[in-house]
Amino acid sequence: MNDNTKIEVARExxxxxIANACINGYNEKDKKLILLLKEEQEMNKFNxxxxxxxxxxxxxxxxxxxx
Numbered sequence: 001m002n003d004n005t006k007i008e009v010a011r012e013x014x015x016x017x018i019a020n021a022c023i024n025g026y027n028e029k030d031k032k033l034i035l036l037l038k039e040e041q042e043m044n045k046f047n048x049x050x051x052x053x054x055x056x057x058x059x060x061x062x063x064x065x066x067x
Contacts (some may be wrong), residue, residue: 006048010051014043016062020067
């Protein structure tokens with residue numbers, strides 16, 4: 001997978017993660033949502049360590065419905 005594809009997929013996964021957190025009642029003071037928002041900022045700075053974490057950790061959990 002090339003870098004542009006990784007970034008686009010990571011953005012979709014992160015958007016779904018943040019949406020799920022908000023639907024589940026998290027607000028701006030909850031640690032889980034704060035972590036997701038910080039990771040989103042790093043992803044937007046093209047930090048590939050964070051992008052790989054999103055793709056390798058969050059995407060499978062999201063696909064399995066664990067999140």
